[in-house]
Amino acid sequence: MSYSVHVLHNGYSYLKDGVMRANCTCTLIKGPNLVIVDTMTAWDKDVLLEGLAKENTSCADVKYAVGTHGHSDHLGNLNLFTAATHIVGYSVSYKDEFFIHPFETGEPYKIDDSLQVIPTPGHTTEDVSVVVKTAHQGTVVVAGDLFEREEDISDPSLWRYIAGSENPDKQQKYRNEVILLADHIVPGHGPMFKVTEDMKDVARRDQLTQK
Template sequence: MYEVKVLFDGYSGIKEDGYYANCTCTLLKGPQNIIVDTLTPWDGEKLRAALNQHQLECEDIQYVICTHGHSDHTGCNYLFPKAKLIVGYCISFKDRYFDHNFKDGETYKINEFVKVLPTPGHTMEDVSLLVETKNKGCIAITGDLFEREEDIIDESIWQSAGSMDVILQSKNRYKILEIADWIIPGHGPMFKVLEEYRVKGYGDKVPNTSDNSESSTTLENM
């Protein structure tokens, strides 16, 4: 089983001088140590220090998984020279690339406790992790499939953060809500999946896009 440690809660929002965001960064400590989403390129020292607090060095990480390829989720990949990379649908180690059919919905199994599944919508190559834990059941680490907990009630939050396909993203959000006991979203703290969230769901419904008529918004890099 794995210990799931949120090293940094993500955030996003508008201030007087512009839009600010950084991703949630999560450590999976277990049979194979895994980092999910590695912040911006300016965060290397604080990420290294956070790992040290858990008695780990960057060389101890076997997998780096980025839920999608935006810069605030991939910035410190360079810190992990011994890790296999999964960035969206792309799997590589050094200069070698591996085939995997994420496009047709195929899950990538890291081990019996951790699997990576395609959850496109925010980008068309987004992935999420499902982690089986002893104390919290199934934890889904979703990147920007979910911006933060509040976007389950207020759909405009995730739609305005950028979605290449709002209907597909909506269906994948519903799928995760049905599976997970807890969700670690892209730009907010971990939250428990309440039964009312599953009832709210999305299923095959077309989400309300009245305030966001285009499926891709201007905030495409978050």
């Protein structure tokens, strides 16, 4: 059985009257190991449960619950997934057990040959992304706030300043790597988008200038 990626909720972020309004994109990965990535705010329980039901999936079916980083709009409903191993940034746990994994050295957390969690810091110091090889969508990277939304490729201010970046140079490095790896990207606050050859060309050129 192969994997497929299903966005349960398209996130958003915008400034209005001086206030940032934001909620994350929530993604279900279906296949041999069911994974939920970024569970929205604590006020979105019903939205999440309705999305799972449309995919004929229950919370108990999920084997891994991933929070790409430690911001509250990405972690609000982790408590629904008590049968799952939780990966929040670089922290891996199940109930009260915490497991050491060397994300900080660049080591992926491999779930199986088609599914892994990789370190992609920059937005925060411990961001991760989920890389999944699918039958019909190619390689999909569920990237959290490594990418705010597709528009931030042409307007870097969206990820550098409006969303905020703890380490812009490092974030740019991993953005380039993910663009070159992926066929599709699920960003932290927008719909999934296709990676174009123009995007890859720009990433390659940027990598050369960074060396």
